[in-house]
Amino acid sequence: MATTALPRPKDYDDSFFKPISLWLTTTDHKLIGIMYMVTGVLSFVLAGIFALLIRLQLAQPNLKIVEPEIYNQIISAHGVTMIFFFVTIFLTGIANYMVPIMIGARDMAFPRVNLLGFWLVPVSILLYYMGFFTGGALNAGWTGYAPLTEKAYQSTSLGVDFWALSLIVWAISGIMASTNFLTTIVALRAPGMKLTRLPLFVWAQISTSILLLIVGAPLAAAMILVEFDRQLGTQFFTTQGRPVLYQHLFWFFGHPEVYIMILPGFGMISEIIPVFARKPIFGYMTMVAALFGIVFLSMTVWAHHMFTVGMNIYVETFFMFMTMLIAVPTGIKFFNWIATTWWGSVEFTVPMKFAWGFLATFLIGGITGVYLASVPVDTQLHSSYYVVAHLHYVLFGGSVFTIFAGIYYWFPKITGRMLNRTLGEWNFWTLFIGFNGTFLIMHTLGLEGMPRRIATYANPAWATTNMIITVSSFLIAFSVLLFLINVVRSWNGGEIAGDDPWRGNTLEWATSSPPPPYNFERVPPVRSFMPLQDLHAAPNGAKPEPEPVKA
Amino acid sequence: MVGRARAAFIALALVTAALLLSSCEGSGLSPIFPTPVSPNGQDIYDTYVGISIPAIIIFVGVEIALLWVVLRYRRSRQPVGYVPPQIHGHTGLEVIWTVIPLIVVLVIAGYSFLTLQKDFQPITGEQMKVIVSGRQFGWDYKYEGTEVVVRQDGTLAEDVTPFVVPTNTLIKLQFEGTDVIHSWWVPAITGKTDAVPGYANYSWMKISQPGIWRGECAELCGAGHSAMQIIVQAMDKPAYDQWMAKQVAALHPTPSPKPSPSPSPKASTSASPSPSPSK
Numbered sequence: 001m002a003t004t005a006l007p008r009p010k011d012y013d014d015s016f017f018k019p020i021s022l023w024l025t026t027t028d029h030k031l032i033g034i035m036y037m038v039t040g041v042l043s044f045v046l047a048g049i050f051a052l053l054i055r056l057q058l059a060q061p062n063l064k065i066v067e068p069e070i071y072n073q074i075i076s077a078h079g080v081t082m083i084f085f086f087v088t089i090f091l092t093g094i095a096n097y098m099v100p101i102m103i104g105a106r107d108m109a110f111p112r113v114n115l116l117g118f119w120l121v122p123v124s125i126l127l128y129y130m131g132f133f134t135g136g137a138l139n140a141g142w143t144g145y146a147p148l149t150e151k152a153y154q155s156t157s158l159g160v161d162f163w164a165l166s167l168i169v170w171a172i173s174g175i176m177a178s179t180n181f182l183t184t185i186v187a188l189r190a191p192g193m194k195l196t197r198l199p200l201f202v203w204a205q206i207s208t209s210i211l212l213l214i215v216g217a218p219l220a221a222a223m224i225l226v227e228f229d230r231q232l233g234t235q236f237f238t239t240q241g242r243p244v245l246y247q248h249l250f251w252f253f254g255h256p257e258v259y260i261m262i263l264p265g266f267g268m269i270s271e272i273i274p275v276f277a278r279k280p281i282f283g284y285m286t287m288v289a290a291l292f293g294i295v296f297l298s299m300t301v302w303a304h305h306m307f308t309v310g311m312n313i314y315v316e317t318f319f320m321f322m323t324m325l326i327a328v329p330t331g332i333k334f335f336n337w338i339a340t341t342w343w344g345s346v347e348f349t350v351p352m353k354f355a356w357g358f359l360a361t362f363l364i365g366g367i368t369g370v371y372l373a374s375v376p377v378d379t380q381l382h383s384s385y386y387v388v389a390h391l392h393y394v395l396f397g398g399s400v401f402t403i404f405a406g407i408y409y410w411f412p413k414i415t416g417r418m419l420n421r422t423l424g425e426w427n428f429w430t431l432f433i434g435f436n437g438t439f440l441i442m443h444t445l446g447l448e449g450m451p452r453r454i455a456t457y458a459n460p461a462w463a464t465t466n467m468i469i470t471v472s473s474f475l476i477a478f479s480v481l482l483f484l485i486n487v488v489r490s491w492n493g494g495e496i497a498g499d500d501p502w503r504g505n506t507l508e509w510a511t512s513s514p515p516p517p518y519n520f521e522r523v524p525p526v527r528s529f530m531p532l533q534d535l536h537a538a539p540n541g542a543k544p545e546p547e548p549v550k551a
Numbered sequence: 552m553v554g555r556a557r558a559a560f561i562a563l564a565l566v567t568a569a570l571l572l573s574s575c576e577g578s579g580l581s582p583i584f585p586t587p588v589s590p591n592g593q594d595i596y597d598t599y600v601g602i603s604i605p606a607i608i609i610f611v612g613v614e615i616a617l618l619w620v621v622l623r624y625r626r627s628r629q630p631v632g633y634v635p636p637q638i639h640g641h642t643g644l645e646v647i648w649t650v651i652p653l654i655v656v657l658v659i660a661g662y663s664f665l666t667l668q669k670d671f672q673p674i675t676g677e678q679m680k681v682i683v684s685g686r687q688f689g690w691d692y693k694y695e696g697t698e699v700v701v702r703q704d705g706t707l708a709e710d711v712t713p714f715v716v717p718t719n720t721l722i723k724l725q726f727e728g729t730d731v732i733h734s735w736w737v738p739a740i741t742g743k744t745d746a747v748p749g750y751a752n753y754s755w756m757k758i759s760q761p762g763i764w765r766g767e768c769a770e771l772c773g774a775g776h777s778a779m780q781i782i783v784q785a786m787d788k789p790a791y792d793q794w795m796a797k798q799v800a801a802l803h804p805t806p807s808p809k810p811s812p813s814p815s816p817k818a819s820t821s822a823s824p825s826p827s828p829s830k
Contacts, residue, residue: 062707068774141771147748148731148773153687239748243732277624283640286649308734308745308769310752313667320663324656328649335648336640338616344635347626356617363613367606370656374602374663376595376671379742380584383734383769444580449738451769454777458707459765465579 027111028517029100032118034414036093039121040086045480047081050074052477057456059470061463068455072139073132073159075453079142080163083257084170085125087399091264092177094406095205097414099181101508101515102199104190104523109183117176120169127166131159138163141453143254144226146237146246151230161230164223171220178209178216190507192526199506199529200287204267207291211256211263211298219253222246244309251302259298261395263291265402266333269355272409273337274530275502276352277344282336284529290336293329297322307378316375323373330366334359349502350424354405357432361397365390368443383453386446392439404431404483411490412497416513420494423486430479437472441465505530585739588764588785589756591670592741598666605655670741673753677723681716685726685733685746685768688775690714699798705768705778713784717791718758726752731773737766737783745770758785 018031026032053074057065066074096118100108108114131137135157140148147153149160185198185206198206226246228234235241274281281287303311303319337359346352368390372378381387404427411419445465450457500509508515509532510524527534583600587593622628680695688705692714703711716722726735728748735754736743744754768779786794 068777072771072774072776139774145732145771148771153731153773239728239730242749243747277635279635280637280639282638283645286640286645308743309747310745310750313671316671317660317664317667320667321660324660325653327656328652331652332645332649334613336645338613338620339638339641339644341620341624343638344620344624345626345629345633346620346624348621356621360614360617363610367610370606370659371599371602374598374659376598376663376666376742377602379671379744380595380599380738382743383736441580444582447584447738448579448581449585449736449766451736451767453771454767455774456707456777458780462579 025115027107027115029096029108029111029114030414030515030517032114033093033095033097035118036096036121037090038093039125040090040093041484043081043085043089043125045484047078047086048477048480050078050081052473054078055470055473058466060467061457061460063456066455069136069139071455072141072453073137076138076141076144076163077128077132080128080138080166081125082395083142083261084167085121085128087261087395087403088174088257089121090403091208091261091399092174094268094403094410095181095201095208095264096177098410098508099202099205100184100188101511101519102202102506103185103188103193104507104520104526105184105188106519108180109187110180113176113180117173117180120173120176124166124169124173127162127169129162131157131162134158134162143250145250146226146229146243147239147241149226149230150238152239154230161227164226164230167223168220171216171223174212175216178212181205181209182213190523190526192531196285197526197529197531199267200270200281200284201264201267201506203288203291204263204270207295208260208263211260211295214299215253215256215260218249222249222253225249244306247306247309248302251305252299255302255305256298258394259294261399262402263294265358265399265406266291268402268406268409269337269358270333271506272351272355272405273340275409275504276349276355277341277346279340279344280505280530280533282339282342283332286332287336290329290332294326297326297329301326304373304378307375308382313375320373320375324370327366327370334363334366349408350419350421350428351405351409351502353425353428354401354408357428358397358401358405361393361401361432361435364440365393365397368393381446383451384446385442385450385452388452389439389442389446392435392442396435396439401431404428407487409502410508411487412501413508413513413515415491415494416497417490417494418497418501419490420486423482423489427479427482427486430475430482434472434475434479438469438476441468500532503532503536505532507531510535587739587741588758588760588762589740590759591755591757592739594666594670595742598663601662602659605659609655674721674723674755676721677755678720679717680723680725681714682725682727683735683746684729685735685772685779686729687731687773688768688779690733690735690768690779690781694795697795697799698802699795701798703781705775705780707778707780711780711782713763713782715784715786715791715794716756716758717788718761718785719788721757722755724754724756726754732770733768733772733779734770735766735781736769737764737781739764740766740783743769758783761785761787761790 023031023035053066057063057071096108096114100106129137137159138144139159144160144163154160185202225234225236229236229238237243237246270281270287301319301323303315304323307316348356368386372381372387372390408419408424445462448462450462497513499511499513502509507524507526511520524531524535584596587596682693682695684691684693690703692701692703694700701712701714703714705711724744726744726746728746730748732748733746734743735746740756740758741754744752746752762785764783766781766783768776768781772779
């Protein structure tokens with residue numbers, strides 16, 4: 001899509017190579033957003049290396065590439081880094097960059113809180129990784145179930161302490177960001193940008209922020225209690241205490257966290273599909289309602305992670321039913337996305353391919369979720385490789401594919417240059433094949449009885465399957481390498497994008513690429529949820545019925 | 552033609568996938584649980600199959616719709632200058648795809664609830680009870696009414712000591728945790744049950760045929776987690792009685808670590824397992 005209008009001469013510095021002092025002190029939401037995103041991608045690479053180590057260890061039965069104790073630290077670091085330091089952080093970054101522009105604001109409501117919130121993230125990451133230098137990092141999985149995390153079973157290492165502190169800092173950072181998003185969206189919308197005209201990505205960010213505001217504090221509380229147990233000798237979750245209480249607290253955060261990681265992705269897909277299908281989103285209001293349905297339901301389902309601890313069956317039935325209900329709003333979103341493209345003129349650019357890859361794979365994660373929600377079936381599937389497959393279909397097929405879609409879609413806006421399309425196609429197809437090759441047959445391993453988080457296995461029947469998985473996982477790594485090469489090359493010398501390379505619908509395409517520090521010289525009038533379509537329809541800004549501007 | 556080639560490629564991929572999935576049980580690629588040998592495992596198996604019916608229909612339907620968009624509505628397949636209709640929604644359609652999934656999940660939840668109610672409450676009227684306690688890293692099986700304890704120490708180097716049970720006997724399993732949380736799982740028998748410190752957790756089994764079934768601890772419990780193998784060996788009643796007699800006899804001459812009371816209760820324990828399974 002070469003809209004090669006020459007870029008206007010700029011009165012501001014839009015190069016990436018700014019003085020380090022500027023990066024350290026900036027309160028510009030765009031630069032902070034970029035820092036969030038770069039932090040996220042670095043975490044992705046790091047956690048990906050951990051994943052490759054896991055796959056090497058499991059490639060054949062009875063391998064001892066790493067000792068079980070080290071293996072447990074690797075799986076924990078993989079999970080924590082992917083969930084807390086990659087997906088959530090990256091999505092916060094892309095929202096930090098896009099939300100103010102999409103609502104026609106100049107910056108976030110609290111720029112300095114934004115700055116502090118971001119800089120708490122590296123602090124949190126460093127705290128977690130301190131564990132590796134103090135006798136061993138967290139080794140109880142990313143969920144860190146008590147009493148395995150208690151001092152009695154972790155005689156020397158401080159890894160659990162650093163994990164708990166890291167997540168407390170992380171939760172504070174997340175609460176700051178959420179407060180900031182909500183205030184920005186409520187208070188700083190451009191004239192005419194009614195709530196019913198918000199882009200769906202912004203609606204997704206509202207729902208995500210509400211979720212994180214509600215569940216961030218319980219996470220911090222759980223971590224503080226873990227620290228009390230370890231350092232002050234309390235007995236909340238110890239063998240003498242109530243270990244299952246920890247699971248309740250953790251999953252009250254942990255399940256909504258899944259939606260914190262996927263709702264912004266839903267938002268991005270809702271932006272991308274209409275643009276490339278050349279049709280408005282089908283059922284805008286139902287899409288918003290579905291988001292809030294998911295927000296509400298996601299806080300009533302946490303104990304479905306605990307169906308084997310021995311709860312009353314009627315309590316289990318409640319959680320089972322609420323969990324299955326989530327399929328309804330998610331289904332609405334799916335059908336609406338498909339309906340958006342029906343009779344459309346769909347251009348399968350790279351972002352659209354990733355969006356379609358997301359739909360094709362996330363569907364599997366959604367359906368296996370219904371199996372897992374059924375209590376009897378879950379007692380078989382729980383904590384097996386079936387769950388590993390399911391959660392990767394949701395988080396990789398869901399979050400990561402949407403993140404790639406978002407990157408390919410907004411990279412031109414952020415850098416002013418297009419990502420290379422050929423490399424992008426290779427990136428998509430290798431990722432799609434590598435991802436399904438890795439995770440589809442993990443379901444069958446779980447069905448046959450391979451538990452998750454085992455450092456090795458003796459069963460020779462699982463050897464071939466595990467080997468296929470390991471080979472495919474390296475295809476994913478290759479794909480990510482292509483992506484990184486593409487980003488670096490295109491950032492330096494990619495095709496000039498112009499302001500609106502995709503013929504977008506929302507306000508960010510009305511300003512230059514990259515946008516000036518003040519975002520807009522003049523915010524275009526907003527008369528629908530697709531303000532740029534209105535501009536294209538009536539070019540000269542000559543509007544038949546100028547709407548009175550309300551502040 | 553590009554579209555036809557693509558369709559052929561996709562069809563080929565689907566056939567390959569189907570062939571892969573139809574490969575037999577125990578290959579590492581089986582699309583379903585091992586054949587259950589206990590009725591509660593069978594009920595879980597049936598529930599899984601039941602959920603699969605709507606699941607496969609929805610999966611295939613949606614993937615076909617996704618594919619149809621790729622094949623039919625891509626820009627290169629539309630006439631030049633085609634402007635799509637600017638449809639903003641359709642209330643009737645949206646109600647339909649809210650209500651139909653709702654009905655489907657209601658049915659699945661109801662069906663699951665029936666299985667749950669049938670098999671997942673602590674049973675009474677068992678013919679035998681075993682207290683299973685998890686520890687780092689192994690399982691101890693205490694046969695209630697006897698002094699026999701099978702210690703199943705975790706190892707990957709060889710088969711662990713089997714947990715021996717009689718066939719066609721309703722056995723109540725009581726799970727206890729002694730240190731961290733463990734989870735007892737033998738997929739061919741039934742779902743897993745956590746052994747949590749602080750309270751007892753229950754499950755049951757009634758194995759229909761003699762044989763050996765394997766499982767593992769399913770809750771990360773430390774460095775020895777992957778070594779916590781489980782072997783359940785089911786024997787016919789006479790073979791089991793013989794085995795039990797041998798265990799009791801083995802306890803008799805060598806003083807066990809626990810101070811054993813007197814020979815008279817031992818005589819009664821050797822007698823006690825035989826009447827209960829004989830029912």
